[in-house]
Amino acid sequence: MHAPTHRRPPAPELEHALLRNPDLGYEPPESGGFLRCLDHGFPNPLVRWHYHDEYELHLIVATSGKVFVGDYIGHFSPGHLVLTGPRLPHNWISTDAPPEGVALRDRVVQFAHEPLEQAAQHITELREVLPLLERARHGIEFFGLSDLAYSRMEHIRASRGLARLxxxxxxxxxxxxxxxxxxxSSVQLQSFDDDESLAQINAVVSYVSEHCAEPLSMAEVCRRFHMTESRFSRFFRRATGNTFTDFVNRMRISKACELLMQTDRYVTNICYDVGFNNVANFNRRFLEIKGMTPTDFRRQAEVRFGAGT
Structure with missing residues (x-):
């Protein structure tokens, strides 16, 4: 009996100006300058595991789901505001979008590093932003700025010239x-520069995401993607910053966080729902990854994310 075949996901690409089509939500090329604005809905071809040379200030306007930034896996909802650094892989996957999709899910501003760094050498006031740019190498999630971010990014998009800057x-x-x-992200990941490797890691991450609540072994994944375990281990660690086991655990804990925020299910039941077969191990992994117990996470989530309100 042959194993079922899965369609290979489209190869993600390094985004550059030639691929930034206004039909996808980018501004027309003639309006471009130091800043590039992008608004898009969901689904959209831009929603994929990808990276680019620019910083990206990313605001989620609608839907909730899973966010991947470097080796970080978490939950997003409307108002989620993140700044990613150059070549830091990222993706936002909506899990509750209506069948017809949404017209505006993402509001984005992209900008390059070199002009700011060079200007800061001559304009002392600009040096205040350099520590922020350094932190952005790991991805930064901001809290309490959702409404302000929406209006400020709308103002940037509507402005031109010096007023925009x-x-x-x-x-x-x-x-x-x-x-x-x-x-x-705990580490700044090194992205692959060739499309074949990018396509491979995109396929692996997609498969693990889809099946993480099931029994899942590295040997099985290696067979599916025709790689030896030693090569897969090096490849996976370089791409995600995690061992395979750590990544699966992070995926499962991410799903557990969603259930803790969105349901009233007992922690014990959630443990088995997401693929752990031992409550003690689940609690230990949760504490390692999130820095708190599942019960504490649920309690804090009610305040920070407005669960149950």
């Missing part, structure tokens, strides 16, 4: 001075 610098100042944030 001034609006951007004003918003960047608020982010640089914000103390209510967390870093997401």
């Amino acid at each position: 001034a609006a951007f610098c004003e918003f960047l100042t608020l982010l640089a001075r914000s103390s209510d944030y967390r870093l997401l």
Whole structure:
């Protein structure tokens, strides 16, 4: 009996100006400058595991789901605001979008590093933003800025010339001075530069995401993707910053977080729902990854994410 075949996901690409089609939500090329604005809905071809050379300020306007930033796996909902650094892989996957999709899910501003770094050498005031850019290498999630971010990003998008740059610098100042944030990825990942490797890791991550609540072994995944275990281990660690087992555990804990926030199921039941077969191990892994117990997470989530309100 042959194993079922799965369609290979489209190969994600390094985004660059030639691929940024206005039909996908980007601004027309003639309006481009130091800043590039993007609004798009869901589904959209841009929603994939990808990276680019620019920083990206990313605001979720609608839907909830899973966010991947480097080796971080978490939950997002409307108001989720993240700044990613150059070549840091990322993706937002909506899990509750209606069948017809949504017209506006993401509001994005992209900008390059070199102009800011060079300008800061001559304009002392700009040096205030450099620590923020350093932190962005790991991805930064900001809290308490959702409404402000929406209006400021709308203002940036609607402005042109020096007025646009001034609006951007004003918003960047608020982010640089914000103390209510967390870093997401524990390491700055090294992205693959060839499409074949990018396609492979995209396929592996998609498969693990889909099947993480089931018994899942590295040997099985290696067979499915025709790789030896030693090569797969090196490949997977380089791409995700995690061992295969750690990544599966993170996926399962991420799903557990969703259930803790969105349901009233007992912690013991959630443990088995997400693929753990031992409550003690589940509690230990949860504490390692989230820095708190499942019960504490549920309690804090009710405040931070508004669960149950």
